[in-house]
Amino acid sequence: MTDHSYDPATIEPKWQRVWQERKTFRTPNQPAELAGRPKFYILDMFPYPSGAGLHVGHPEGYTATDVIARMKRMQGFNVLHPMGWDAFGLPAERAAVRESLHPAEITARNVDTFRRQIQRLGFSYDWDREINTSSPDYYRWTQWIFLKLHERGLAYMADVPVNWCPALGTVLANEEVKDGVYVETGDPVERRLMRQWMLRITAYAERLLDDLELVDWPESVKEMQRNWIGRSEGADVVFRLDGRDETFTVFTTRPDTLFGATYCVLAPEHPLVEAITTDAQRDQVRRYVTEAIGTTEVARSDAAKDKTGVFTGAHAVNPVNGERIPIWIADYVLMSYGTGAIMAVPGQDQRDWDFAVAFGLPIIRTVEPPPDFDGQAYLGDGPAINSSFLDGLTIEDAKRRIIDWLEERQLGRRKVQYKLRDWLFSRQRYWGEPFPIVHADDGTVVPLPEDWLPVGLPAIDEYRPTEDGRPPLARAGDDWLRVTLPDGRAATRETNTMPQWAGSCWYYLRFLDPNNQREAWSAEAERYWMPVDLYVGGVEHAVLHLLYARFWHKVLYDCGLVHTVEPFQRLFNQGMVLAYSYRDARGRYYHPSEVEEYEDGRVLAVATGEALTSQVEKMSKSKLNVVNPDEVIDRYGADAMRLYEMFMGPLEVQKPWQMKGVEGVNRFLQRVWRLVVDERSGELNLKLTDAPAGSEPELERALHKTVQKVTEDTATLRMNTAIAQMMIFVNQATASATLPRDITTTFLRLLSPYAPHICEELWQRLDEGDLIAHARWPIHNEALCLDDMVPIVIQVNGKKRDELQVPKDADNATLERLALSSERVAKLLEGRAPRRVIVVAGRLVNIVV
RNA sequence: GCCGGAGUGGCGGAAUGGCAGACGCAGGGGACUCAAAAUCCCCCAUCCUACGGGAUAUGAGGGUUCGACUCCCUCCUCCGGCACCA
Structure with missing residues (x-):
């Protein structure tokens, strides 16, 4: 190594300092500064600052957004690219108990680690906009939004x-x-x-479903949200109790099968259970109900388990035919969906079939299965049977007919039912947002006035719940707990706190105007920046975070506080970064440093020589395969780390980390360095000339192709192929006899979003002035992207047999003539006349014989 | 079970109807060097070859097409999500 070779350890801190001191990436927030330029809001899912620090999976998405943010800035956009901390949560509270510290101290420590690690990667965040959901400056507005929800009857x-x-x-x-x-x-x-x-998120179910049409999200995420919301169309049907003057309602998606309803089932929690159970059945029913209520819903909803249930002794009357049918109780019916009661049609529903078989209940088919059908319940279409006036109708027609019939007689009505349930929004924890709510001594629930916010977290000596099971905040003294309302009433504060999702439901709005002390965000900032143009994060948030945030956003829209119906226009999920792990026959894991890999594929433990298996797995401490970004940066630098994160493969797929790959991109950066710097002298490379770009026509063409590909691929998040193209260019530039400065500086601008430190350094050494971060993004010259001569593939019967260099604008007739005159073709044709010739201009000629 | 996504060299991957394997890693050979590292150049899917080339090959099988990794059908494997939602 010479004194002047590429040394990220010196140039990276240098440029990070420059960017920070000059506030290079400060996003303008004055209307005058904003006007006249298009905007681009590009957002990362902000992290929960855990005690473990960053692993190499985090920076994957962050690097992608940073590359785009830097390119967009160079293309003349005002770019909003912020970072912050989702800082409330249980782990900090637990660590606080363990270490006898305040959760705020634990959180501050973790945030410092995260910030330091993130800053080492040279991301172009506007750090003046950093936010922290656990800061009172932030959560006063979370509480404020809760008041909005409460006002509208949604809490x-x-x-x-x-x-x-x-x-x-x-x-x-x-x-x-x-x-x-x-x-x-x-x-x-x-x-x-x-x-x-x-x-009350269910009040927004329909809009949350319908508006998925408006956003540019991965189809898989939209589908997961659709399934979660779970819309189904059907009917409520009213059943009368036999011998009593009461009714109950069931929801069904198959009202057409009503004639096949041979029994009803109530959920164990159904309010009618106690009333209708006959004396003879009471003991059995009570025992069943007690047991069912005690088990969790998760355990109950194990589809594989056998059906259980008990008969109540009561009967209902089928509204269509007056049949008397038994009412059972079973835990396969859930109180939380529909009405908590069903009509059972074993002929057309496999669950009802299983139950009917288990308890000897009758089965009536009401849809004719095809002759070769040998299953049990028949779910397919077919003519209705055993159904009186519905007989012969298809499922669709029968549904319409029976619903009309029920509605006329007020025995039921059309109904859309959602699987989505209301959102349980309180936790018995300390480290979360206190509710801006008090309970007056007269028993009323009172929202606090806005100017009483924030409701801060009280200092308490222990973060556990009280002995009698009240939340930790109940440990606070009366100076916090007891409140005198403006009207003189005495009240006690709500002691639950909000769940961790609360802060992340609106943080993208606070980033617009993070230091605003008077309001959560200014209307001008919101109108200018929203919606988020690109939101990048892991697929683990496909449902909950993204659904909750959309819900709040729609409420804010209804309040007139935001102007878009959806917050995130485009969503992109980066794939998880995995890592190789090594295990012996007993299942013990080995750290990569304890392992030797051989060319023949064998993997041995260094200490014992024992054969190990290697596999690609999710990174985890217990598997000893976590890669720490600090370690990567220490060895190869932040630019190499960034470049490798982007070069590994397509952003959206999961892929294994391979340290050898980082070496590869590091070599690439060294080649870039040597294009500009003479490693022996430290002076500029003598190959550099002031001659125009056209003095190296081949290289100039390569450059313009590279401009085109890098621009396109970066915008579409295909960074891996953009980098491959830059490698091709650098290989050519290295081989070139001379290197026009113009070509070099254009290339450095392309590379700078990916590897910003080395590019700033070389830009300075080339004396280009200002920062490359402020340079203009190059535009390719279409004419220079096309070669004069293009290779044309000659196929015979679809197989490649020859390749000719022809002028790029050669017409089809010329191509055909050239192809047929090829010696190799003539040999293969053996004098036969071609039956057909297909010519694709600029690409190939296929001769069919 | 249902709904998504994916299967391509030794490895990560490229090509989305037109040259399969770009780019990188690993490997082999050479140059430079007293030597090594670094660097530079060449080779590198498999099989056959009279060294011109030929055959096979993108999870498996079938189909559409002049032409299929790419489109359609059936199946297998892996990954993710949901899972008694009436």
Whole structure:
């Protein structure tokens, strides 16, 4: 190594300092500065700053957005590209207990680590806009939005069944519970009715579904949201109880099968259960209900398990034919969907069939299955049978007919039902947003006036729930808990806190105007910047975060606070970065440094010589395969790290990290360096000339092709092929006898969004003035992207047999003549006349014989 | 079970109706060097070859087409999501 070779360790901190000192990436926020330029809002899903720090998966998406942000700036856009912290959450609270620190201190420490690691990569975030959801400056506005929701009747309290973990003293989210235990600790979880805050997201179900049409998102994510919302069309049907003056309603998507309803089933929690159960059945029913209510919904909804249930002794009357049918209770009917009651049609529903078989209930087919049908319940189409006035109709026609019939007699009505449920919005935790709500001593729930915000978190000495099961905030003293309202009433503060999703539901709006002390964001900023043009993040947020944020956004739209119906115009999911892990026969994992790989594919443990298996897996501490970005930057530099993240493969797929690949892009950067710098002297490369670009016509063409490809591929997030093209260019430039400066500086501008530090350094050494970050993005010359002579493939019967160089504008007749006169073709034709000749201008000639 | 996505050299991948394997990694050979590293040049899917070339090949099988990694049908494998939602 010579003194003047490429050394990222010196140039990278140097340029990061320059960018920071000059506020190079400050986004304008004065209307005058904004006017006249198009805008581009490009956003990363901001991270939860965990104690573990960054791993190489995080910067993948961040690098992609940074490359685009830098290119867009050079193309003359005002770019909003911010970063912040989703900083409330349970892990910090647990660490706080463990280390006897305040969660805010833990969070601040983690944020510092994340910020330092992110800044080492040279991202062009406007750090003056950094936000932190756990800061009172931020969460006062989260509380403010909650008040908006409350005002509109979208926030309410209800007794709902929740996953209660006695060991932790808190409610857990469904996704934190599996097989009846908390996934992290294995502590048992029970279902309990608790008074909780709920958000009425179901009121927006239809708009959340319909407006998916308006956004440019991956089809898979839209489909996941559609499934989650789960719209189904059908009818509510009213059943009368036999011998009583009461009715109950069922929801069905198959009203056409009503004549085949041979029994009804109520959910164990259904309010009618207690009333209708006969004395003879009471003990059995009570036992069943108690057991069912005790198990979690997750355990209950295991489709594979056998059907269970009990007869109530009561009967209902089928409204279409007056048949008396038994009413059962079974846990396969869920209280939380539809009406909590169903009519069972075993002939057309496999679940009902299974239940009917298990308990010896009758089965009547009402749709004629095809003659060769040998299944059980028949779900396909066919003529209605055993259905009186519906007989012979198709499913669709029968549905229409029966719904009309029911509606005329007021025995039912058309109904759209959603699977989506209201959002359980409170947690019994400390490290979250307090609700801007108090409970007056007279029992009323009172939202606080806006100018009382923020409701800060009180200092308490322990973050666990109280002994009697109240949330940690109940440990606060009366100076926090007790409030005197403006009207003189005394009240106690709400002690639940909001879930972690709350802060991330609107952070993209705070970024517009993060230092605004008077309002959550200014209307002008919102009108200028929204919507987010490109939102990049992991697919793990496909449903919850993205659905919750869309919901809040629509509410804000209804409040007149935002002007777009959807917040995120385009969404892109980057694939996960995986890593090789090494395991021995006993399943013990080995760190890559304890492993030797041989050419023949064998992998051995260095210490013992034992044969190991290698596999590609998700990075995790326990698998000893986590790659730390600091380590990569120490060895190869941030530019190489960025470039490799983009070069690994398509952004959207998951792919393994390979340290050898980083070496490869590092070599590429060294070649770029040597194009400009003479490594021995440190002076400029003697190949550089002031001659015009046209003095190296071949290289000039290569450059313009590169401009075109890099511009296109970067905009469409195909960074891997953009980089491949730049490598091709550099290989040619290295081989070229002279190197016009003009070509060199144009190329550096293309590379600068990907590897900004080295490009700033070389730009300065070439004495181009200002920063390359402020340079204009090059535009390709179409004429120079086409070669004068193009290769034409000659095929015989679709197989390549020859290749000719022909002028690029040769017409079809010329191509055909040239092809037929090819010696190799003549040999293959052996004098036979071609039956047909297909000519594709500029590409190939196919001769068919 | 249902709904998505993907299967291409030793590895990551490229080509979305027109030259399969761009670019990179790994590997082989050579130049430079006292030597090594670095760098530069060449080779590198498989099989056959009289060294001109030929045959085979994109998970498997079929189809459409002058021509298919690409479009259609059937199947296999892997990954992700949902899963008694009436």
